[in-house]
Amino acid sequence: MQHVESSAIEWDPAPEEFFTGEVWFGPLAPPVTDEALNTLGVMFSPGARTAWHRHVDGQVLYVAHGSGIVANEDGERVQVTAGDAVIIPPGEVHWHGAAADSHMMHLSLTTGGPTEWMGRKVSDDEYMG
Amino acid sequence: MQHVESSAIEWDPAPEEFFTGEVWFGPLAPPVTDEALNTLGVMFSPGARTAWHRHVDGQVLYVAHGSGIVANEDGERVQVTAGDAVIIPPGEVHWHGAAADSHMMHLSLTTGGPTEWMGRKVSDDEYMG
Numbered sequence A, B: 001m002q003h004v005e006s007s008a009i010e011w012d013p014a015p016e017e018f019f020t021g022e023v024w025f026g027p028l029a030p031p032v033t034d035e036a037l038n039t040l041g042v043m044f045s046p047g048a049r050t051a052w053h054r055h056v057d058g059q060v061l062y063v064a065h066g067s068g069i070v071a072n073e074d075g076e077r078v079q080v081t082a083g084d085a086v087i088i089p090p091g092e093v094h095w096h097g098a099a100a101d102s103h104m105m106h107l108s109l110t111t112g113g114p115t116e117w118m119g120r121k122v123s124d125d126e127y128m129g
Helices: A124-128 B122-127
Strands: A002-004 A022-027 A038-044 A061-070 A076-080 A087-089 A094-098 A104-110 B002-004 B023-029 B038-046 B059-072 B079-080 B085-088 B094-098 B104-110
Touching: A022 B059, A022 B079, A022 B085, A038 A061, A087 B023, A094 A104, B038 B059, B094 B104
Parallel strands: none
Antiparallel strands: A002 B085, A022 A038, A038 A104, A061 A076, A061 A087, A061 A094, A061 A104, A087 B002, B023 B038, B038 B104, B059 B079, B059 B085, B059 B094, B059 B104
């Protein structure tokens, strides 16, 4: 077994192409095959968010710290806080990010391969809702 | 999408057959098929622990609160605390539980179907290491 101590996780900047604002990736348990479970910590500064995207097998988010927003193309929008989870079904186009006045760290739990990015960022109007 | 608020999670006693001490299950994102991702919160009282078990696809633990112990049949044993993860390979026989002086809540992240229980609990000697 492998012990991944919190203090030993390496946080690297998330790719600017797919995020707005300051976002960091901290891999906890990278997938052992392309389709296997990927457990990724994601740290968002206030106001930072993903671009629009989807996941073949869907996604489970677990909010470890702070508060944020998760929204989808159908107009659903929820405020989340530490201890909450969000279940996003396969193929649902969505985004997530920190609240305007809070950092957020969530775990991104996926299987089935890499994120499918839709080629557009979340505008300020979309973010403000 | 489905928002699973921390305050809405229903915590039920874990099956006594497979645990020692007081342990509670709080399902965050139950698997949509037998083999899909299962995101389960597990709350251990001080000294409480699983029985010996293994997982077909292995397991990722994420310690959300408190401190605990993860150990395997090969004699590896680690102390874990909030923010840590542990990656347990497919088929590795192991147990996990709270420290003697702390609660622990961890997420259990598995795919590939139900836990395989080995039919024996973790003795006090094994627990004390």
